[in-house]
Amino acid sequence: MNPKTVNVLLAGLAGAAVVTILNETMRRVDNNAPRLEKLGMDAANKLFDKAGEPAPTGEKLYWGTLAADLVMNGLYYAGTVSGKNTATRTTGMGLLAGLGSLFLPKKLGLVTAPTTRTPQTKIMSTAYYLLGSWVAAMVAQTLGNKKLFG
Numbered sequence: 001m002n003p004k005t006v007n008v009l010l011a012g013l014a015g016a017a018v019v020t021i022l023n024e025t026m027r028r029v030d031n032n033a034p035r036l037e038k039l040g041m042d043a044a045n046k047l048f049d050k051a052g053e054p055a056p057t058g059e060k061l062y063w064g065t066l067a068a069d070l071v072m073n074g075l076y077y078a079g080t081v082s083g084k085n086t087a088t089r090t091t092g093m094g095l096l097a098g099l100g101s102l103f104l105p106k107k108l109g110l111v112t113a114p115t116t117r118t119p120q121t122k123i124m125s126t127a128y129y130l131l132g133s134w135v136a137a138m139v140a141q142t143l144g145n146k147k148l149f150g
Contacts, residue, residue, distance in 0.1 A: 004082070007143035012078025015136030016070045022128045034125040035114035039101070040065035042111045073097075073132065080133055081140035094133025098126030 019036070026033035044065050048055035056064055080086075080093040101115045102122055115125040 008078045008082050008140060009074070011081050011136045011140035011143060012076070013070065013074040014139040015077035015132040015134075016073035018135045019073055019128050019132040020066060020070055022131065026124065030124075032118045032120040032124070034101070034121050034128065036069070036101070036125070036128070037062065037065055038114040039105060039110060040069050042105075042114075043108070044068070046108075046110065077133060077136035081136050086137050086140065090133040090137040091130070094130035095126065097133070098129035101125045101129060 023034060023036040027035055027037075041061050044061060045055045055061060076093070076097065077090075080090045083089070102125060104110075105112045105115065114121075116122055
């Protein structure tokens with residue numbers, strides 16, 4: 001894999017990690033904080049149900065959802081940081097992801113409360129994804145074309 005691809009993937013993972021860390025921290029200290037993990041667990045349950053398979057439960061479901069969120073959000077953010085107009089693109093894609101967390105669950109038949117409970121919850125949900133996109137952009141810019149491995 002070429003260095004630029006590795007750096008883009010690392011930048012995406014950094015953005016995804018910020019979203020996950022924010023969610024896991026804030027949900028423990030603020031009752032109005034989003035519960036992105038609950039949204040992910042509901043989605044996982046629905047996917048397993050559609051596949052006709054029993055969904056994992058408890059810790060397995062929780063950790064599996066966190067891992068899936070890191071991978072999927074990491075790939076999403078990686079896709080936003082390469083090319084021209086990175087600041088505009090990452091801001092737009094971060095807002096799009098945040099707004100998607102508010103409006104897509106209902107359309108997909110998922111629980112909506114984890115991201116829409118209160119006005120504060122809605123703002124925080126959107127802000128998490130926006131901040132994640134900015135972190136991905138900053139990491140990508142910092143890494144540039146540096147070869148980190150090999």
